[in-house]
Amino acid sequence: MISARLWLLCLAVIQAFTTEAQPAELHAEVPENYGGNFPFYIIKLPLPLGRDKGQIVLSGDSSTDAQDPFAVDPESGFLVATKALDREEKAEYRLQVTLESEDGQVLWGPQPVTVHVKDENDQVPQFSQAIYRARLSQGTRPGIPFLFLEASDGDAPGTVNSDLRFHILNQSPVQPFPDMFQLDPRLGALALSPRGSTSLDPALEGPYQLLVQVKDMGDQASGHQAIATVEISIVQSTWIPLGPVHLAENLQVAYPHNIAQVHWDGGDVHYQLQSQPAGPFNVDAEGRIHVTTELDREAQAEYLLQIRAQNSRGEDFAEALELQVVVMDENDNAPVCSPHDPAISIPELSPPGTEVITLSAEDMDAPGSPNSHVVYRLLSPEPEEGAEEKAFELDSTTGRVMLGTAPLHPGQDIPLQVLAVDLAGSEGGLSSTCEVVVTITDVNNHAPEFITSQIGPVSLPEDVKPGVLVATLTATDADLEPAFRFMDFAIEEGDPKGIFDLAWEPDSDHVQLRLRKNLSYEAAPLHKVVVVVRNVEELVGPAPGPGATATVTILVERVIPPLKLDKESYETSIPVSTPAGSLLLTIHLSEPTSRAHRFSLVNDSEGWLCIKEGSGEVHTARSLRGAKPGDTYTVLMEAQDTDEPGLSTSATIVVHFLKASPVPRLAVAPGPSRHLCTPRQDYGVVVSGASEDPDQANRHGPYSFALGPNPTVQRDWRLQPFNDSHAYLTLALHWVEPGEYMVPVVVHHDAQMWQLQVQVFVCRCNLDGQCMRKVGRMKGMPTKLSAVGVLLGTLAAIGFILILVFTHLALARKKDLDQPADSVPLKAAM
Ligand SMILES: *[C@@H]1O[C@H](CO)[C@@H](O)[C@H](O)[C@H]1NC(C)=O
Ligand SMILES: *[C@@H]1O[C@H](CO)[C@@H](O)[C@H](O)[C@H]1NC(C)=O
Ligand SMILES: CC(=O)N[C@H]1CO[C@H](CO)[C@@H](O)[C@@H]1O
Numbered sequence: 001m002i003s004a005r006l007w008l009l010c011l012a013v014i015q016a017f018t019t020e021a022q023p024a025e026l027h028a029e030v031p032e033n034y035g036g037n038f039p040f041y042i043i044k045l046p047l048p049l050g051r052d053k054g055q056i057v058l059s060g061d062s063s064t065d066a067q068d069p070f071a072v073d074p075e076s077g078f079l080v081a082t083k084a085l086d087r088e089e090k091a092e093y094r095l096q097v098t099l100e101s102e103d104g105q106v107l108w109g110p111q112p113v114t115v116h117v118k119d120e121n122d123q124v125p126q127f128s129q130a131i132y133r134a135r136l137s138q139g140t141r142p143g144i145p146f147l148f149l150e151a152s153d154g155d156a157p158g159t160v161n162s163d164l165r166f167h168i169l170n171q172s173p174v175q176p177f178p179d180m181f182q183l184d185p186r187l188g189a190l191a192l193s194p195r196g197s198t199s200l201d202p203a204l205e206g207p208y209q210l211l212v213q214v215k216d217m218g219d220q221a222s223g224h225q226a227i228a229t230v231e232i233s234i235v236q237s238t239w240i241p242l243g244p245v246h247l248a249e250n251l252q253v254a255y256p257h258n259i260a261q262v263h264w265d266g267g268d269v270h271y272q273l274q275s276q277p278a279g280p281f282n283v284d285a286e287g288r289i290h291v292t293t294e295l296d297r298e299a300q301a302e303y304l305l306q307i308r309a310q311n312s313r314g315e316d317f318a319e320a321l322e323l324q325v326v327v328m329d330e331n332d333n334a335p336v337c338s339p340h341d342p343a344i345s346i347p348e349l350s351p352p353g354t355e356v357i358t359l360s361a362e363d364m365d366a367p368g369s370p371n372s373h374v375v376y377r378l379l380s381p382e383p384e385e386g387a388e389e390k391a392f393e394l395d396s397t398t399g400r401v402m403l404g405t406a407p408l409h410p411g412q413d414i415p416l417q418v419l420a421v422d423l424a425g426s427e428g429g430l431s432s433t434c435e436v437v438v439t440i441t442d443v444n445n446h447a448p449e450f451i452t453s454q455i456g457p458v459s460l461p462e463d464v465k466p467g468v469l470v471a472t473l474t475a476t477d478a479d480l481e482p483a484f485r486f487m488d489f490a491i492e493e494g495d496p497k498g499i500f501d502l503a504w505e506p507d508s509d510h511v512q513l514r515l516r517k518n519l520s521y522e523a524a525p526l527h528k529v530v531v532v533v534r535n536v537e538e539l540v541g542p543a544p545g546p547g548a549t550a551t552v553t554i555l556v557e558r559v560i561p562p563l564k565l566d567k568e569s570y571e572t573s574i575p576v577s578t579p580a581g582s583l584l585l586t587i588h589l590s591e592p593t594s595r596a597h598r599f600s601l602v603n604d605s606e607g608w609l610c611i612k613e614g615s616g617e618v619h620t621a622r623s624l625r626g627a628k629p630g631d632t633y634t635v636l637m638e639a640q641d642t643d644e645p646g647l648s649t650s651a652t653i654v655v656h657f658l659k660a661s662p663v664p665r666l667a668v669a670p671g672p673s674r675h676l677c678t679p680r681q682d683y684g685v686v687v688s689g690a691s692e693d694p695d696q697a698n699r700h701g702p703y704s705f706a707l708g709p710n711p712t713v714q715r716d717w718r719l720q721p722f723n724d725s726h727a728y729l730t731l732a733l734h735w736v737e738p739g740e741y742m743v744p745v746v747v748h749h750d751a752q753m754w755q756l757q758v759q760v761f762v763c764r765c766n767l768d769g770q771c772m773r774k775v776g777r778m779k780g781m782p783t784k785l786s787a788v789g790v791l792l793g794t795l796a797a798i799g800f801i802l803i804l805v806f807t808h809l810a811l812a813r814k815k816d817l818d819q820p821a822d823s824v825p826l827k828a829a830m
Contacts, residue, residue: 025112025113027116028043030081030115032087032117033084038082038084040082041080044076044077044079045077045097047108053107056074057098057100060093072097079097087120088155095114097111098111119155119161122155123153124226125164126151127150127214132147133232133233134231135267136235137236138200139318143193144311145184145189145311146191163216164216165185165215166187166213168181168182168211172208177193180192183212209231212227235265235266239263246326247259247326247328249327250294255294259290259325260323261287261289262309264287264309264317267311269310271283274305275306279295279325280292283307287307289305291325296327297328297329303325304325305324329369331423335432337360337361337433343436345438346438348408348441348443352393353393355400355402358398359399359401359416359418359434360399363422375397375420376399377425378401378416379419381414381416389406390404410440410481412440415436417434418434443541444484444540447534447543447548448487448548449476449547451473453547453550453551456553458554459555460556461556462518462557464515470512471513471552473511473512473552485509486536486537487508488535488536489533491530492532492549494529499519525556526555527554528553531552534548560595560647564649565651566590572654573656574657574658575629577624578623579704579747580619580620581706581721583619584618584653586617586618587639599640600637600638601637606626609621619704624657631656631657633654633657636651637650638650639651674760675771676730676763676771678762678764684720685728686727686729687745687756689725689727702725703726704748705719705746716732716736717729719745740762743759
């Protein structure tokens with residue numbers, strides 16, 4: 001018992017925290033069932049001074065009839081309790097204190113005051129039942145509560161006064177052990193003890209009786225208590241393992257469909273079901289196991305269900321029961337072709353039996369069952385009726401497709417269709433078609449061949465430039481694949497010196513035979529070039545045949561180079577008085593050649609010129625009568641190959657005419673002696689044109705000289721122009737019989753022509769290259785008149801002369817020869 005004085009002290013402390021101005025709610029406590037004197041001073045109210053002027057009014061909240069147990073002592077200002085309070089009746093009072101004037105005006109307050117009744121352990125715990133009855137199944141695990149005892153206590157919750165503990169006071173029978181059970185002191189959960197669970201005797205007659213106690217004040221020894229009886233009957237376990245359940249897939253029944261049942265014959269039981277893997281199963285409160293929808297074996301062929309019997313706290317009474325659910329197969333899946341290449345390539349020439357592909361089909365139905373027993377049938381290409389040779393052979397059990405004996409053609413695309421049927425192909429089996437396109441690929445089994453094996457003869461001029469196209473050869477290849485048609489060409493034989501070469505585009509089927517070096521007719525007038533063609537890719541199968549080579553025959557045409565003149569055109573200027581036979585110019589070939597050729601004038605319409613066929617000397621053919629000074633005369637000259645008349649070249653000769661140069665008076669001494677000695681010496685006889693000119697008056701222009709047409713004369717003598725008016729006559733032969741000669745000389749002058757007979761004495765040469773003169777024959781003049789005169793004179797003077805001779809013989813023996821006065825050494829004159 002706490003004294004009232006102590007309470008006052010506590011209240012004073014609370015009060016110290018309140019302010020007079022703001023009447024905060026006051027809390028106070030009153031012990032329950034207070035056994036001391038009344039009134040019980042609860043709390044001093046903070047009434048203002050001069051409270052006697054008004055009237056203190058105490059009121060309760062709406063539910064409380066506050067006046068009964070409480071009052072305000074006007075003397076002390078204390079709130080007092082007038083009688084003992086029962087917490088179980090009312091644990092809290094809410095009061096208001098006001099100071100009112102007589103006319104009802106509130107002078108102070110309202111001051112709220114809450115009075116708590118402090119609990120006293122005055123209540124006895126109560127079991128919810130006097131006798132509890134429970135069924136305890138064998139096999140219940142120890143420590144798993146099968147019964148929950150319930151008890152209540154009216155004292156303040158949360159306090160020790162209502163803190164209950166359960167205990168087993170007595171067990172009857174005490175067989176086989178006195179502590180078969182355990183009771184959780186705080187929860188009242190009754191379970192088998194470990195010992196009890198192992199030794200629960202089913203043969204026990206009658207139930208167990210337990211005397212159980214509930215007591216308050218927690219674990220303290222004191223407190224109120226109550227007693228109850230628990231009757232526990234032991235039952236046989238009905239929690240027995242379940243055999244597997246076989247369920248057809250796609251089962252058409254009403255769902256949920258009961259497939260099994262379990263039963264826990266014990267107290268309050270709750271069933272739980274777990275499916276491994278998760279499946280459409282459940283269990284109801286009675287332990288009936290259901291499948292809720294159709295099953296699909298292909299999705300899940302087996303389930304393992306675990307069913308548990310649990311108490312209200314979700315604890316397993318015993319080990320979970322397992323139920324195996326096996327889903328039975330139905331042929332609800334057609335075979336499905338396994339993924340494979342949609343296109344298969346098989347090279348041509350592959351032997352029969354070559355594997356093309358293995359078309360397998362998967363059937364999702366139960367393995368090993370007929371539902372998944374797949375066989376194969378070839379749908380396409382359909383084996384032709386009566387055809388011996390099949391394109392493909394099919395192994396119906398493995399789906400392996402092999403090449404048949406039918407020939408394959410490259411480039412062919414064969415659609416292959418294979419039917420896969422389950423139920424081993426029997427009636428009602430499901431099927432699907434596997435398709436693949438088999439492409440027969442080309443093999444390089446054809447060698448390229450030339451279209452023609454002989455080409456030509458091709459004629460090529462000798463001088464054709466290297467690089468020229470000789471021939472184009474075309475080849476074919478029967479293979480399809482472009483890569484197998486690529487060709488390589490080579491000259492196999494016939495061209496050891498590499499005169500020819502080949503050119504081709506990499507992907508071309510024709511090749512050009514071209515000239516690489518100069519041709520030479522002399523070296524080889526004929527070429528037979530053998531060209532071979534091969535595939536770039538390696539050839540499969542037989543070696544190339546004769547068609548892989550072609551022979552090109554080339555004939556070399558001889559080319560004779562044209563004659564070439566040393567000038568493109570020739571020009572000369574001559575006076576119009578130039579006599580006939582004058583040399584104007586000489587035409588030469590630019591390169592000396594061994595080939596015979598001749599020169600000619602093409603259009604010498606005036607006939608003024610002539611050309612020496614062999615030497616190319618151009619002379620005036622006659623006097624240029626009609627030519628005017630300042631005129632130009634152009635003549636086309638042609639040089640021709642004697643052997644190949646077609647080969648010729650031409651050039652113009654341009655002659656410019658000048659004024660006639662005055663012909664100077666010829667000062668040739670008349671009647672010169674004309675002695676020439678033989679063998680030939682290098683001097684000649686001067687022939688004057690002018691002195692012999694019958695028409696002396698007209699002396700315009702040069703004279704020209706020519707030997708007479710007599711061949712002997714032409715052979716023996718040579719006439720060379722010396723100057724405009726004179727010419728040299730010399731021996732042409734080395735040796736001319738000594739004697740007197742009359743050499744005919746044709747003289748052209750001024751469009752006139754006449755012939756001279758030039759007398760020449762040919763004598764033997766002495767050691768000095770002079771005429772060996774016989775005495776008496778040296779003084780002769782060419783004319784007959786003078787010869788006669790000389791003869792007569794000689795006879796008269798012969799005696800005188802003889803005297804002179806013999807007189808001077810001793811004096812001057814040396815001089816026995818006369819030098820011919822007018823025989824001029826040719827060397828000196830040139
Ligand atoms: C080939 O002939 C041409 C003229 O026809 C000549 O210029 C060239 O030098 C010759 N080449 C050879 C390699 O003889
Ligand atoms: C000769 O032919 C050449 C070239 O055709 C020409 O220039 C010339 O005038 C011709 N001469 C005569 C005299 O016809
Ligand atoms: C025109 C001219 O020069 N005439 C001469 C040719 O040669 C002979 C012989 O030497 C001379 O006598 C001419 O005068």
